[in-house]
Amino acid sequence: xxxxxxxxxxxxxxxxxxxxxxxxxxxxxxxxxxxxxxxxxxxxxxxxxxxxxxxxxxxxxxxxxxxxxxxxxxxxxxxxxxxxxxxxxxxxxxxxxxxxxxxxxxxxxxxxxxxxxxxxxxxxxxxxxxxxxxxxxxxxxxxxxxxxxxxxxxxxxxxxxxxxxxxxxxxxxxxxxxxxxxxxxxxxxxxxxxxxxxxxxxxxxxxxxxxxxxxxxxxxxxxxxxxxxxxxxxxxxxxxxxxxxxxxxxxxxxxxxxxxxxxxxxxxxxxxxxxxxxxxxxxxxxxxxxxxxxxxxxxxxxxxxxxxxxxxxxxxxxxxxxxxxxxxxxxxxxxxxxxxxxxxxxxxxxxxxxxxxxxx
Amino acid sequence: xxxxxxxxxxxxxxxxxxxxxxxxxxxxxxxxxxxxxxxxxxxxxxxxxxxxxxxxxxxxxxxxxxxxxxxxxxxxxxxxxxxxxxxxxxxxxxxxxxxxxxxxxxxxxxxxxxxxxxxxxxxxxxxxxxxxxxxxxxxxxxxxxxxxxxxxxxxxxxxxxxxxxxxxxxxxxxxxxxxxxxxxxxxxxxxxxxxxxxxxxxxxxxxxxxxxxxxxxxxxxxxxxxxxxxxxxxxxxxxxxxxxxxxxxxxxxxxxxxxxxxxxxxxxxxxxxxxxxxxxxxxxxxxxxxxxxxxxxxxxxxxxxxxxxxxxxxxxxxxxxxxxxxxxxxxxxxxxxxxxxxxxxxxxxxxxxxxxxxxx
Ligand SMILES: Cc1ncc(COP(=O)(O)O)c(C=O)c1O
Ligand SMILES: Cc1ncc(COP(=O)(O)O)c(C=O)c1O
Ligand SMILES: [Mg+2]
Ligand SMILES: [Mg+2]
Ligand SMILES: [Mg+2]
Ligand SMILES: [Mg+2]
Numbered sequence: 001x002x003x004x005x006x007x008x009x010x011x012x013x014x015x016x017x018x019x020x021x022x023x024x025x026x027x028x029x030x031x032x033x034x035x036x037x038x039x040x041x042x043x044x045x046x047x048x049x050x051x052x053x054x055x056x057x058x059x060x061x062x063x064x065x066x067x068x069x070x071x072x073x074x075x076x077x078x079x080x081x082x083x084x085x086x087x088x089x090x091x092x093x094x095x096x097x098x099x100x101x102x103x104x105x106x107x108x109x110x111x112x113x114x115x116x117x118x119x120x121x122x123x124x125x126x127x128x129x130x131x132x133x134x135x136x137x138x139x140x141x142x143x144x145x146x147x148x149x150x151x152x153x154x155x156x157x158x159x160x161x162x163x164x165x166x167x168x169x170x171x172x173x174x175x176x177x178x179x180x181x182x183x184x185x186x187x188x189x190x191x192x193x194x195x196x197x198x199x200x201x202x203x204x205x206x207x208x209x210x211x212x213x214x215x216x217x218x219x220x221x222x223x224x225x226x227x228x229x230x231x232x233x234x235x236x237x238x239x240x241x242x243x244x245x246x247x248x249x250x251x252x253x254x255x256x257x258x259x260x261x262x263x264x265x266x267x268x269x270x271x272x273x274x275x276x277x278x279x280x281x282x283x284x285x286x287x288x289x290x291x292x293x294x295x296x297x298x299x300x301x302x303x304x305x306x307x308x309x310x311x312x313x314x315x316x317x318x319x320x321x322x323x324x325x326x327x328x329x330x331x332x333x334x335x336x337x338x339x340x341x342x343x344x345x346x347x348x349x350x351x352x353x354x355x356x357x358x359x360x
Numbered sequence: 361x362x363x364x365x366x367x368x369x370x371x372x373x374x375x376x377x378x379x380x381x382x383x384x385x386x387x388x389x390x391x392x393x394x395x396x397x398x399x400x401x402x403x404x405x406x407x408x409x410x411x412x413x414x415x416x417x418x419x420x421x422x423x424x425x426x427x428x429x430x431x432x433x434x435x436x437x438x439x440x441x442x443x444x445x446x447x448x449x450x451x452x453x454x455x456x457x458x459x460x461x462x463x464x465x466x467x468x469x470x471x472x473x474x475x476x477x478x479x480x481x482x483x484x485x486x487x488x489x490x491x492x493x494x495x496x497x498x499x500x501x502x503x504x505x506x507x508x509x510x511x512x513x514x515x516x517x518x519x520x521x522x523x524x525x526x527x528x529x530x531x532x533x534x535x536x537x538x539x540x541x542x543x544x545x546x547x548x549x550x551x552x553x554x555x556x557x558x559x560x561x562x563x564x565x566x567x568x569x570x571x572x573x574x575x576x577x578x579x580x581x582x583x584x585x586x587x588x589x590x591x592x593x594x595x596x597x598x599x600x601x602x603x604x605x606x607x608x609x610x611x612x613x614x615x616x617x618x619x620x621x622x623x624x625x626x627x628x629x630x631x632x633x634x635x636x637x638x639x640x641x642x643x644x645x646x647x648x649x650x651x652x653x654x655x656x657x658x659x660x661x662x663x664x665x666x667x668x669x670x671x672x673x674x675x676x677x678x679x680x681x682x683x684x685x686x687x688x689x690x691x692x693x694x695x696x697x698x699x700x701x702x703x704x705x706x707x708x709x710x711x712x713x714x715x716x717x718x719x720x
Contacts, residue, residue, distance in 0.1 A: 004393035008400045011601060019387050019395050026383035027376065033364035033681070035379050037559040037606065040368045040682060073433040073561060074583055077597035081581030108582055194598050199397040201433060201561040201600030219579045221441030222468055223434055237437035238554050240561030240600065241371060246397065321393070322400060 005344040008322035009151050009297060009335040010174065010195040018249040036245045041235050050234065053248030060254055063183050063206060070205040070226065071234040071244050076173045076192035078224070079203060080108035083169055083188065085220040087142050087211060094118045094141040096161070099126045099150035100328065101171060109145070112217055116141065125329070126153040129292040132161045143167040143187060149175035151195070152326040154299040154333065155292045160185055167211060175296050176204065177254060178338060179264035187211055196296070196337045198247035201240045254338070263338055267295045270336050270345045274298050277349045283356040287329060301331030308332060311355055320348055365704040368682035369511055369657060369695040370534065370555040378609040396605045401595050410594065413608030420614055423543050423566060430565040430586065431594040431604050436533045436552035438584070439563060440468035443529055443548065445580040447502050447571060454478045454501040456521070459486045459510035460688065461531060469505070472577060476501065485689070486513040489652040492521045503527040503547060509535035509654050511555070512686045514647065514693065516654040520545055527571060535656050536564065537614060538698060539624035547571055556656070556697045558607035561600045614698070623698055627655045630696050630705045634658050637709045643716040647689060661691030668692060671715055680708055
């Protein structure tokens with residue numbers, strides 16, 4: 001069996017331990033004689049597994065009781081519609097435009113109401129987070145929306161906008177569970193599982209109780225109502241059971257590791273190894289302003305497309321997979337999610353040094 | 361490792377061979393050094409896997425080129441909204457009410473237009489399929505909708521209504537790939553994967569090309585447009601890759617078995633073993649009129665709630681799992697999907713005979 005260092009932006013590397021356990025339990029989960037894939041979502045075993053996953057997540061993020069956890073389908077992209085459909089009462093929202101995923105949420109929001117883009121970093125190819133001091137929020141905005149970590153551009157909100165009593169909505173698809181957060185600062189947090197948490201096909205929503213309401217926009221499908229999923233404990237219809245099961249194992253793995261404080265330390269250490277080298281290197285450089293750098297997604301370039309291509313090719317041959325950057329940034333991107341071992345980043349930097357020495 | 365005979369209505373039994381392969385490949389899929397769960401949906405490997413799954417499905421069902429295959433999220437329940445949102449042009453549809461899932465599609469349809477219920481078997485607790493001869497279709501109906509196999513009530517459309525040139529829409533969640541069908545009789549077929557095909561979290565849609573249009577109802581979320589998923593080869597956003605991978609393995613398993621003609625024979629043999637015994641038994645009897653019986657879901661009762669409960673309990677102790685019927689029918693239900701081995705049905709009938717002898 002071969003394993004590589006997988007720097008994919010998502011779906012992405014998972015803890016090897018989690019995969020091993022899943023493989024072992026594939027035909028017989030906890031002595032039931034069935035696979036998790038084969039069991040009714042109404043069975044005690046699966047209900048128990050789902051509740052335990054939610055409880056572990058609650059502990060990890062220190063989620064207060066008046067915030068509810070939903071395991072849904074449709075990916076993060078479906079949230080771009082669910083959010084306005086459920087939360088727009090005045091049909092107005094304030095958005096910050098910090099990258100491609102922020103932009104997709106803006107265009108989807110426009111299907112349902114007026115979207116005010118109150119700040120943007122598009123002018124510099126999203127290489128920074130806009131100044132949050134002088135934001136002009138709209139009186140009648142139902143919420144303020146941010147993409148907390150910009151997967152493609154490698155920026156992160158290291159501070160939050162001061163939204164007063166407006167609900168702050170955050171797409172945390174690419175930095176969910178990478179460090180502790182204060183959940184009470186948000187009205188709603190969502191994350192596609194396929195980066196830091198599990199396989200594609202599960203999206204996790206953490207929503208403040210008072211935002212779960214019956215009065216959604218006309219024409220909202222039953223499956224797109226938060227209230228329906230909340231009232232049915234995420235099992236209104238058949239949930240993506242196997243994906244939730246893997247997420248649950250990742251939560252246990254995080255708890256065993258020491259929780260999110262411990263995870264944050266490791267992530268900072270990993271990121272520092274890479275950023276320090278990028279700052280010191282004459283060949284490679286990061287594309288993001290220092291203060292707004294992501295802990296998870298690290299885009300970098302050599303300045304020469306040819307050299308970038310050569311690097312990506314040779315890195316792949318050496319067992320460093322999926323380092324090609326997104327086309328709108330170019331160059332390389334190393335996604336160093338929770339499950340990327342520190343050794344993977346050390347080895348990558350060693351490889352980069354060698355490459356630099358050989359190609360200067 | 362223990363394995364039981366699992367008669368769950370869904371999520372349901374999968375071929376043991378498929379689960380074994382998935383377990384073996386969990387950490388290293390085809391020498392990539394990554395799990396299928398860890399790989400980008402934009403990678404050659406995953407694109408190839410998804411295309412192969414679609415191609416195998418096309419072969420199995422003999423799907424003509426002008427029908428398109430989509431792998432989506434949201435379960436069958438999300439189709440209850442997607443169908444009207446995408447296919448209603450006049451905002452009128454004709455529905456046949458043959459059970460709980462048929463009814464759910466009706467109520468969801470009413471969010472979007474006028475639903476004419478042109479036939480119903482509600483009067484006899486859905487124990488039969490209504491007469492299809494004198495159906496009065498609505499001139500302006502955009503489509504005619506049926507639930508092809510009624511999971512809860514154990515009925516199946518063994519003939520189809522003659523809908524002329526209206527598109528016939530069929531929910532085949534619980535009998536998909538159980539036997540050959542003539543795809544050209546339908547405008548759209550959909551099936552939640554979690555019964556006959558794979559894990560929960562994937563829904564398969566087969567749709568006639570001309571029904572994939574841009575002019576959907578106002579307010580339709582991007583993720584709920586068939587055209588968006590078709591234009592992006594089911595990868596507009598991150599698809600439920602692992603679920604599709606398991607479906608793909610089930611398709612290969614079916615092909616190896618000899619395809620759907622062979623599968624049908626086996627399913628008929630299995631069903632006959634059970635139905636013949638139900639007809640002969642003095643204690644147990646099926647709840648569905650003979651001509652409308654499902655090959656997949658077999659509800660039966662003893663006539664005594666106490667005896668039903670005793671049977672379910674003893675059957676469970678003997679390794680026959682999930683035989684409890686749905687509350688609206690009561691008694692028992694044996695779901696004998698493709699992956700249920702013939703031996704499982706034989707053993708169940710032996711057990712029923714023994715129980716009958718001991719309890720008369
Ligand atoms: C920040 C962010 N939001 C949303 C998405 C879209 O996720 P999905 O593919 O699950 O719809 C992504 C995917 O990469 C992402 O990185
Ligand atoms: C015939 C039929 N349609 C629809 C559904 C709903 O499927 P899902 O849970 O995937 O939404 C089911 C589930 O049992 C079903 O049997
Ligand atoms: Mg981005
Ligand atoms: Mg540098
Ligand atoms: Mg039914
Ligand atoms: Mg009888």
